[in-house]
Amino acid sequence: MSVEHPTLSSQLPTANSPPSEATTTFESKPTSCVGLDESPLKIGSRELNSRYFLAPLAGYTHLAFRLALRELGRVGLATTDLVQATTLLSGKPKAQDLIQTCEDDKPLSIQIFSGKSDELVKAARWLEDRDYQGVDINMGCPMAKVNGKGGGARLVCDAENAVQLVAKVIDEVSIPVTVKMRLGWDRDSITSPLLAREFEKVGVAAITIHGRTRSQGFHGDVDLSGIKATVSAVKSIPVIGNGDVRSVDEALNMRHETGCAAVAIGRGAMLDPWIFQRIQRTIDGKPIVDPTPDDQIDFLARHFARMTEQHAEYSCFLFRKFAAWYGARLGIPEDLEDRLRRFTSYTEFDDIVKQIRLRHGQRESTVATALIKVPNGPVERW
Numbered sequence: 001m002s003v004e005h006p007t008l009s010s011q012l013p014t015a016n017s018p019p020s021e022a023t024t025t026f027e028s029k030p031t032s033c034v035g036l037d038e039s040p041l042k043i044g045s046r047e048l049n050s051r052y053f054l055a056p057l058a059g060y061t062h063l064a065f066r067l068a069l070r071e072l073g074r075v076g077l078a079t080t081d082l083v084q085a086t087t088l089l090s091g092k093p094k095a096q097d098l099i100q101t102c103e104d105d106k107p108l109s110i111q112i113f114s115g116k117s118d119e120l121v122k123a124a125r126w127l128e129d130r131d132y133q134g135v136d137i138n139m140g141c142p143m144a145k146v147n148g149k150g151g152g153a154r155l156v157c158d159a160e161n162a163v164q165l166v167a168k169v170i171d172e173v174s175i176p177v178t179v180k181m182r183l184g185w186d187r188d189s190i191t192s193p194l195l196a197r198e199f200e201k202v203g204v205a206a207i208t209i210h211g212r213t214r215s216q217g218f219h220g221d222v223d224l225s226g227i228k229a230t231v232s233a234v235k236s237i238p239v240i241g242n243g244d245v246r247s248v249d250e251a252l253n254m255r256h257e258t259g260c261a262a263v264a265i266g267r268g269a270m271l272d273p274w275i276f277q278r279i280q281r282t283i284d285g286k287p288i289v290d291p292t293p294d295d296q297i298d299f300l301a302r303h304f305a306r307m308t309e310q311h312a313e314y315s316c317f318l319f320r321k322f323a324a325w326y327g328a329r330l331g332i333p334e335d336l337e338d339r340l341r342r343f344t345s346y347t348e349f350d351d352i353v354k355q356i357r358l359r360h361g362q363r364e365s366t367v368a369t370a371l372i373k374v375p376n377g378p379v380e381r382w
Helices: 063-072 085-089 093-099 117-129 152-157 159-172 192-202 224-233 248-258 267-271 275-283 293-326 334-340 346-359
Strands: 041-043 046-048 052-054 108-113 135-139 177-182 206-210 239-242 262-265
Touching: 052 275, 063 275, 063 293, 085 093, 085 108, 085 117, 108 117, 117 135, 117 159, 135 159, 152 159, 159 177, 159 192, 177 192, 192 206, 192 224, 206 224, 224 239, 224 248, 239 248, 248 262, 248 275, 267 275, 267 293, 293 334, 293 346, 334 346
Parallel strands: 052 262, 108 135, 135 177, 177 206, 206 239, 239 262
Antiparallel strands: 041 046
């Protein structure tokens, strides 16, 4: 069900028009692209025009967010929030919401999880039958509720079973099957190089490797040497690096340091929705364009409007979690960010946006509220 937002249209640019290109520019710290292959990347049968992807984030990477980022440009591939295979097969509304897409939301992979191969096989077939173009098997989620069902990072604890499980899925579908995983369960059990090598043998089209162990959650530093070891373990399939990429420099540095073919960006895209555009301008040798205040506020309004198309008034609840990530980058004063975390109606959202336009830049902190106390991950309830 979708509804037309009663007053939001006045906050947005002309319908169907792309976001305006900003007019304020600044020169970023020079970042070397020398030696990096920026040609289109093939993952299975798909050719991707950018090597910088939107990583899946539980609770965030739904259709509205993906579309809002795509409108800013240069997202090479997006992957959905992880979907439990059984809920997908049973037609649960939540699963259907997670996989909802449209023509403008391509290229896209659907990330599924389960500890049972038959469930993953059936889910992959279900997706292929409905013309989805790629399946990503989650072996990296550290959430207890996912691991407790035998899925997510728990799968890496039994390499033989993990490889057999993935092989069964690959044998049953013709669309590309990829895997996302972590370095291992903990520092004493680093399994990603072994798994990557074996996954390639059974036909995995690409591997995304988050440079932390399951026991780290989202704490500590990403281990670039661990990602590099995983890259070195395969012969030809792309390995996508992931973890703590929040700037152009960090994205390009990950590729330089690890040799990964691409980079998947998650929380960095919430902290700076223009990160993909910035990367591309750097690759093209152009100065980075900083979004104007109107561009920043229009993005906020556009994202919410996209969300209301899918979730109607429930968007007033769903959108709140983005406030702590967006506030600093979008120049939202702290008191108005606090209101965004609690608003309950379209009218209230419109009023907050009007106040942001009047008071844009009157924010004291340049640090995103979401980072002041780093959580175990981007989800509000684990």
